[in-house]
Structure formats: structure tokens, C-alpha cells
Amino acid sequence: MSEADAEETGREIWIEKYRPQTLDDIHGQEETIERVKSYVEGGELPHMLFTGPAGVGKTTTATAIAREIYGDDWRGNFLELNASDERGIDVVRDRIKNFARSAFGGEDYRIIFLDEADSLTSDAQSALRRTMEQFSDNTRFILSCNYSSKIIDPIQSRCAVFRFSPLSDDAVAGQIREIAEAEEIEITDEGLDALVYAANGDMRRAINNLQAAATTGDVVDEEAVYTVTATARPEEVEEMVAAAVAGDFPKARATLDTLLTDVGMAGGDIVDQLHRSAWEFDLDDRAVVRLLERLGEADYRIAEGANEQVQLEALLAALSLDDEE
Numbered sequence: 070m071s072e073a074d075a076e077e078t079g080r081e082i083w084i085e086k087y088r089p090q091t092l093d094d095i096h097g098q099e100e101t102i103e104r105v106k107s108y109v110e111g112g113e114l115p116h117m118l119f120t121g122p123a124g125v126g127k128t129t130t131a132t133a134i135a136r137e138i139y140g141d142d143w144r145g146n147f148l149e150l151n152a153s154d155e156r157g158i159d160v161v162r163d164r165i166k167n168f169a170r171s172a173f174g175g176e177d178y179r180i181i182f183l184d185e186a187d188s189l190t191s192d193a194q195s196a197l198r199r200t201m202e203q204f205s206d207n208t209r210f211i212l213s214c215n216y217s218s219k220i221i222d223p224i225q226s227r228c229a230v231f232r233f234s235p236l237s238d239d240a241v242a243g244q245i246r247e248i249a250e251a252e253e254i255e256i257t258d259e260g261l262d263a264l265v266y267a268a269n270g271d272m273r274r275a276i277n278n279l280q281a282a283a284t285t286g287d288v289v290d291e292e293a294v295y296t297v298t299a300t301a302r303p304e305e306v307e308e309m310v311a312a313a314v315a316g317d318f319p320k321a322r323a324t325l326d327t328l329l330t331d332v333g334m335a336g337g338d339i340v341d342q343l344h345r346s347a348w349e350f351d352l353d354d355r356a357v358v359r360l361l362e363r364l365g366e367a368d369y370r371i372a373e374g375a376n377e378q379v380q381l382e383a384l385l386a387a388l389s390l391d392d393e394e
């Protein structure tokens with residue numbers, strides 16, 4: 070379905086419908102946005118490198134820059150590409166060249182936004198660097214990536230680097246409240262807390278979850294949110310760890326089964342959730358330290374491809390046994 074069709078049928082996805090259009094509308098990221106603004110207002114845009122996790126406003130900032138510089142003509146002066154395009158770097162380079170060479174409508178430069186730049190190999194990045202140089206008279210690049218360490222130094226040193234952080238709970242809650250109001254959705258305080266918790270700083274996830282939860286009934290409450298989000302309630306992960314630490318392995322394992330099977334969580338997400346909440350559990354410091362140590366091992370092994378259930382059961386088993394020592 071095209072964007073226009075979606076709008077007509079009222080099924081437009083909210084992450085697009087409520088994507089901030091100006092730099093001032095972006096929630097959170099205050100210092101980064103201030104720096105961006107000073108370049109935009111000064112009229113001299115450098116090449117830019119945006120780094121940070123998913124769903125925190127990197128693409129949104131790039132499109133807001135284009136809107137501020139070009140006004141209504143922004144689409145004609147802004148090319149968005151994804152570096153992980155499976156057709157390869159050559160296709161990406163050809164599109165950059167065609168865009169940079171095509172006729173100009175009186176602007177000094179156009180903007181090329183390259184998402185997932187860290188998915189390029191070093192060789193492809195070297196080729197990209199040459200392309201950037203070749204067209205730097207009339208083109209500005211905004212590269213976006215999750216990890217700046219994966220971008221080669223010669224590119225980093227040619228760009229002004231902007232770090233985007235996971236969004237604060239207040240920033241996520243603020244935007245969710247605005248959307249709920251605009252869509253005339255009733256949302257309970259617990260429902261809002263659950264959305265913020267499940268989002269973990271990712272605004273895209275928060276908005277998608279709000280839209281999904283809104284289809285389940287008249288009110289977005291805690292129940293509706295946890296039904297659509299494959300996220301454990303904080304109490305569930307806490308109970309699981311508490312049972313393990315108390316030496317009740319069968320109980321801990323049963324909760325783990327529920328999370329993996331009924332809630333449908335991925336093992337890596339359970340590790341992340343345990344890691345986020347470890348210091349909030351009602352555990353003594355020694356137990357938290359043991360948990361963190363075991364989490365480190367499970368995280369590494371799962372990332373390396375080990376069986377998630379085996380790793381998480383081993384983690385709980387180790388916590389249960391530690392108690393007996």
C-alpha cells in the first residue's frame with residue numbers, strides 16, 4: 070500500500086504519520102539537535118555522521134534538515150539510500166553519481182542520506198570516501214550507523230560526528246501522549262509505563278506498540294501492551310531470578326519456559342531485560358554481581374549462536390547452585 074493509499078484508508082502507520090517534520094519537534098536529543106541547528110542556521114553544512122541505536126531519530130533529523138534547508142522542494146534535493154541494499158555498493162555508488170550529476174534547481178548542494186553505513190566493508194567504505202570527495206562541491210553526505218567504530222577513520226575525519234542516545238523515558242512518554250491524544254485513544258498510566266518500559270529508549274518501537282495495542286480494545290492498558298509486545302513484565306523476570314537465587318530451580322525454569330514459549334521472547338531479549346533491571350531487583354549486592362557475571366557469559370554465547378534455552382537454563386542453574394555454596 071502506498072503512503073497516500075494508507076492515509077486514505079486511515080491505516081497509515083503512525084511512525085510515518087507522526088514523524089517530526091522540524092528539528093524543534095524532535096523529542097529528546099537536545100544537545101545533538103542544538104549542534105545540528107547551528108550548522109543549518111549557519112548555512113554551511115558539513116558532511117555528517119549520525120551514530121546511535123535504532124529508532125531514536127537519526128533518519129528523522131536528516132529529513133528535518135532537508136525540509137529546513139529546501140522547504141517544500143526537499144524531496145528533489147534529498148536522496149535516501151540504504152547501504153545494506155543487497156544489490157551492493159556499486160548500485161549505491163551509481164545512484165549517488167546520477168543524483169549528484171543531475172540538473173540542479175539553483176541550490177548550492179544536495180543531501181545524500183546513507184543509512185546503515187556501518188554495514189559496508191572497509192573496501193566499500195574506501196570507495197565511498199572517494200565518491201564523497203569527488204562530489205563534495207555540490208553534495209553533502211549524512212551517514213547513519215549504529216556503531217561509529219565500524220566506520221573507517223578517513224570517513225570519520227571528514228564528517229562532523231553526532232551521537233544519538235537511547236531516548237529518555239520522559240521523551241518517549243511525551244511523544245506517546247501526544248499521539249494518543251491526536252488519535253483520541255485512552256491510555257492508562259500503567260499502559261503508558263508499560264509502553265515506555267518495552268521501548269527501552271526506542272521511539273519507533275514505542276509508537277508501533279501503541280498502534281498495535283490500540284487495535285486490541287477501547288483502552289490501552291498494561292494488559293493490552295504486554296499482549297502485543299513480546300516483553301516480559303518486570304515482575305516476571307524478577308520472580309524468575311528470585312526463585313533461582315533462592316535455590317528453587319524448577320520454579321525459575323517454569324517461568325523461563327513461559328517467557329520463551331507463551332510470551333514469545335527471544336533469548337537475547339530476556340538477557341537484555343535482565344541486564345536492564347538487575348539493580349532494581351530485590352536482591353543483595355552479591356547476588357546481583359553473580360547475576361551480571363552469568364549474564365555476560367550467556368549474552369556472549371547466545372550472540373555466538375549457542376542455543377538460547379540451554380544458555381538461559383544454565384544461567385538459572387548456576388544461580389541456584391551458587392546459593393548452596
Ligand SMILES: Nc1ncnc2c1ncn2[C@@H]1O[C@H](COP(=O)(O)OP(=O)(O)OP(=O)(O)O)[C@@H](O)[C@H]1O
Binds near residue numbers: 095
Ligand atoms: N527523537 C524522536 N522524536 C520523535 N519521534 C521519533 C524520534 N525518534 C524516532 N521517532 C519516531 O520513530 C520513527 C523512526 O525513527 P528514525 O527513522 O528517525 O530512526 P533512526 O534513528 O533513523 O533508526 P534506524 O537506525 O533504525 O534507521 C520516526 O518515524 C518517528 O516517528
